[in-house]
Amino acid sequence: MSDTGAVPLVEIENVEKRFGGAGGFLSSPQPVVKALNDVTLTVPKGEAFCLVGESGCGKSTLARTVIGLHPPSAGEIRYRGKRIDNLSTRERRPYNQKMQMIFQNPYASLNPRMTVLQTLEEPLRIHRPQMSDAEIRDKVHAVMRSVGNDPAWGERYPHEFSGGQRQRISIARALMLDPEFIVADEPISALDVSIQAQVLNVMMDAQKERDLTYLFITHDLSVVEHFGSQVAVMYLGTVCEQAETRKLFSMPRHPYTQALLSAIPKMDGTGVNHVKMTGEVPTAMDLPKGCVFHPRCPHAMERCCHEVPTLKQNGSSQTACFAVEEGRI
């Protein structure tokens, strides 16, 4: 799928994101939240790159940083080799068309006072002033059809739609400017199973037809296994493993990935057989020293408590774990 040798579409290099700290005017310093710690990921063109991990591990923060909703505290984001995290609003504009975002909650991301038609026309009116009304109308209808919504619904408002229809409207809006790269933050997590399938199909169809690249965030591992070509597993602001989806699922290496995969409920009637982790998930305000996973890790040794493992190629995956490096896993 990826064009090997070419410049990757998106590169995330040594990105850190901290919240709080300074403290506002007249307010005491806020505790520092280390939401992302030295995250490095490469998204080649054409991939459905999935980001998984449990709540609070920094997935949304990474999504927002990549798309430019907030600047990284350190590190770089590059798009087709060009650094984009430090651009002015004006310089950023062409990239805002190429990169789009879909959110978990379409209720919050669609303007309730705009009809579907107005919502979908808006990006064209702003970014494609040369288009005539007729051209805009045609384009809106074509995109609506491509996401499985009836163009006749254009005069309606978001509240008149079901959750799945609404999420398809947000997908349609993201597609209006023919983007190359879409960041989707838990786009199906709030939907029922049958509706999840509908929306995931729309996203897979769009990828095929438009040669899209996705950064797809989810906590649902069965969705990753189905949809993802590459997957990165995050834990407490750190990428602990990255691999081709098939390889990660057939041979998870990092102890956290192993625990996560074992926790996926299975339908074979064998009950619950998950790898048990010790302790509680620490918070991003109080990161453990050394490997962030060591307090819960069944394989932790002395070294893990003070040295930070970095992502290294280990067999079929990149893993940040000393136990894997030392051949203990």
Add this chain to the structure above:
Amino acid sequence: MALLEVKDLQVEFPLGRKTLQALYGIDFALDKGERLGIVGESGAGKSVAAFSILNLLSKPGRISGGEILFEGRDLSKLNDKEMRTIRGNRISMIFQDPMMTLNPVLTIGTQMVECLKAHRDISSAEAREIAISKLREVMIPSPENRMDSYPHELSGGMRQRVVIAIALLTDPSIIIADEPTTALDVTIQAEIMALMLELCKTNNVGLILITHDLAVVSQVTERIMVMYAGRVVEEGYTQEVIKNPRHPYTRGLLKALPQENRPGQRLNQIPGSMPALDAIPAGCAFNPRCEFADGDCVKAVPDLVGEQGHRAACVHVDRIPAFVGAGGAE
């Protein structure tokens, strides 16, 4: 006789001039120590069914027909005082949000002791001892210290454990759990589900587990009931129903799961969505979404047919092809 027997339960919501019906006569039974799963998409009526049992229906909902027999007594006929001897005592409820159970301004210990003393004639010291032992049963580390914690000092997973401990306090014979792990992460969900399964087994407690997650139901329950638009459309032994679904809705739900499809292929999808209460189609309510529907499906509401171990409510039940998941498609 079953421990709990729900017969022809009907629930409605009178709203101004019109009355919306949420349950159209559902039947189910739970034996002592049995674990039943109720599945279906949002709006199917799962919570309404569960809440009716303990008279917890939100206003203006009311039971408009049927019986809820618990140890032979009809719970729907009890007054508030009588219901309090059942609710939180003989039948406990666990909600998706632990804060529906927990009081934010009281310590865990205070809440547990008060709860016990409301139902048992015991001293505070005895109640405290029982509370600590229940916290230990749900694997809360250093339970003595946790007694003095406030709910907000605990993580979501720990809070749900405390709620389970409270549900177990009075040694109930049934626990009703409405989406108890839906808001939790998958590793925590696995821990909580393993715990609930073990506790129900060792204490011979019956469980009614409501969830939209078919895999969770298949891990924990012995019987399953699939609901659609206020009716039961399929029920039977869990593994039997999941391996060999007979109703097109159940079959469609299973076929839509990513794990039942070849990676990267379009998922088998069910078109449309669950109807609202004021727009439930005539005949089989699933007919507008059903790939097997024809003129017969709009004529009458199909009855549940089949053997006791597996019944489905579909006119064309004999025509529905066997379910072949991803394993079979390879």
